[in-house]
Amino acid sequence: MAKKNWKIQEVEDFVIFMASDDIIDEVNAKYLEANSANEKYIAAHPAAKVTLPVTGTFICAQPPNYRGLPMLHATEEQWAEKFRLLKSLGVDTVIYQAAVWNELETVYYPSKRFARYRKFDSLGKVLSAAEEVGLTVYLGGYGSVAGWCMGKDPAFVQNEKDNHFAVQDELFSLYGGRFKGIYFAPETAYRGERDLYAEQALNSIYCDFCDRLKSLHPDCEILMSPATKYYEGKLDEMIESWNVILDGVKLDIMAPQDSIGCCGNTLEYQQIMFQVWKKICEPRNIRFWSNVELFENIKLPGIDHAKPADPRRIAHQMANAAAVAEKLISWEMLYYTDDTSGPGAAKLREFFRQSYEAYTGK
Numbered sequence: 237m238a239k240k241n242w243k244i245q246e247v248e249d250f251v252i253f254m255a256s257d258d259i260i261d262e263v264n265a266k267y268l269e270a271n272s273a274n275e276k277y278i279a280a281h282p283a284a285k286v287t288l289p290v291t292g293t294f295i296c297a298q299p300p301n302y303r304g305l306p307m308l309h310a311t312e313e314q315w316a317e318k319f320r321l322l323k324s325l326g327v328d329t330v331i332y333q334a335a336v337w338n339e340l341e342t343v344y345y346p347s348k349r350f351a352r353y354r355k356f357d358s359l360g361k362v363l364s365a366a367e368e369v370g371l372t373v374y375l376g377g378y379g380s381v382a383g384w385c386m387g388k389d390p391a392f393v394q395n396e397k398d399n400h401f402a403v404q405d406e407l408f409s410l411y412g413g414r415f416k417g418i419y420f421a422p423e424t425a426y427r428g429e430r431d432l433y434a435e436q437a438l439n440s441i442y443c444d445f446c447d448r449l450k451s452l453h454p455d456c457e458i459l460m461s462p463a464t465k466y467y468e469g470k471l472d473e474m475i476e477s478w479n480v481i482l483d484g485v486k487l488d489i490m491a492p493q494d495s496i497g498c499c500g501n502t503l504e505y506q507q508i509m510f511q512v513w514k515k516i517c518e519p520r521n522i523r524f525w526s527n528v529e530l531f532e533n534i535k536l537p538g539i540d541h542a543k544p545a546d547p548r549r550i551a552h553q554m555a556n557a558a559a560v561a562e563k564l565i566s567w568e569m570l571y572y573t574d575d576t577s578g579p580g581a582a583k584l585r586e587f588f589r590q591s592y593e594a595y596t597g598k
Contacts, residue, residue, distance in 0.1 A: 242301075242381070244340065247539055250308060250354070251340050253301040260536045267533045270499035274549055277503040284551040288558035289592045290528055292329035292565030293322065294461075297344055297358040300337055300379070303539040305571040308356040315365035318570050322371070325585065326592030327569065329372045331459065332362055334379030334421040335403055345410060349402040359407075363414045372416050374459055378403040379421035382441075393437050400445050408453060417457030417488070418449060424481075425463035425500065426474040435480040446486040457488040461527050461565075464492050464509050465500040471512050478516045489523045490516070491565055496553050497529030497545060506556045514560055526557035526564050530572040530584065544572045544580035547587035554591075 245254040255263060297307045307315065322330070336343045336350050343350040345359040359375070366373045378399045382392075404418070424438060446458055467474070492513050495501040501509055510526070517524050530550060531542040557564055571577050573585045 245539065247303050248306070250298050250306065250342065250356075252299070252303065252539065253339070254539075255536050257537075264535055266499050267535065270502050271532060273502045273504060274496065278546070278548050278552065281552070283548065284555035286551050286554050286558075286591045286594070288554065288561070288564055289326045289595045290554065290564045290566045290569070290588060291326050292331065292525075292563060293327055293569035294331045294333050294527075294565070294567050295362070295570055296333040296568070297356055297362075298342070299568065299571070300334070300340060302541060304568065305574050305576055307570075308358065310358075310361065312361040312364045312368075315361050316368050319365050319369040319371055321573075322569060323369055325569070325573065325588040326595070327371070329374070329563075329565065330362075330366060331374040331419050331565065332359065332376050333419070334376040335359060335407060336378050336399075338378065338380040338399065345406070347403070347406055349399070349406060359411065363411055367414070373414070374417040374419045374457070375407055375411070375415045376419040376421040377407060382422050384424060388433055393440060396441055397444050400441070401448060404445075404449055404452075412453075417459055419459045419461070420445060423461070423463055423493075425465050425495075426467075426470075426477045427465060428467040428470055430473060430477055432480070435477055438481050439483055439485065442481065442485045442487070443483075450486050458486070459489040459491060459525075460487060461491045461493055463498070463500055464495040464513070466502070466505040466509055471508070474512055475515055482516065482520060482522075485520075487520070487522050489525055491525035491527045491563075493527040493567070494529055494553055494557065496549070497531040497533060497542065497567070499533055503549065503552050503556075506553065507559070510556065510560045524561050526561035528553050528557060528564050528566045530566050530569060540577075543578040544584045546580070547583060550584075550587065 241256050241259050242253045243256050244251050335345055341353045343353040343355050346357060363373060382396050449456060449458060494506060496503060514524065528550065530545055532545040533542045535541060554564055573581050575581045
């Protein structure tokens, strides 16, 4: 397995991923460089015109890698209150990031497979609140870091599959009929060089995951949201890598993270990277959404290391995405429009409200 670049940190009554000490300086340097590049882009370009609003967002009772706005003990009515706010900002779809986090040993529903994990009974309340408010739900399943550090061991790959299958079955047994689709929770990305073993292992997991899900629940949509990392001169190689990963995979929706917030990509290269993703998705008839990142990473370490992004930056992200995507979703709109995330939250709320009102004419 690849070298870990994370550690587990206790926070209140839950745990999160934290960057390992040996990569903090390198990551912070990347944050500074990318944030500066985005600021220069904004200064050099006319204000972007938003033509397509953000109508979906990932949600979670607990973000996996920062404190955020924990909803671990929220009641159904507290979730409904948050969902009514999201709806007022134009959101019609929520994606619960992961029902289980393997490395955090935490589960967010009454699971038999993961009964020994720390349990917070969240999913049932989320689904009831979404039904009350009228939001469409996609449920994330088994979350792990396998997409970032794939074990070169057939037993490891099979265990990952077994965990995915178990969570699939438990979610449908407990909540079947109450969600539109399943989000494949483990993330991955092309990282500047090919790794054929990892690509083939991911393909095996993706194929078996989708084949099994579609055979049992043919109307259930399957959504993925990998990261985007720009590497000069490596765009064709990225396409080749994803062609291996997605070969024969029955995926309905690809919603790549634009990775502007996490500094894997910058505004300068966003349109180029969208064209790369389009070349990956179009031949397979995979619907294309864009995952618009609403945050700006600032500095590690810290249990909260990001702030709400400048709406001018987000407007550029949305305008670039609207040229290729049928729907715009986002990461954690609940937190980054909440005042606990910083002074930019109120400005972000108003930006989304105005964008949605301009789009609908209301």
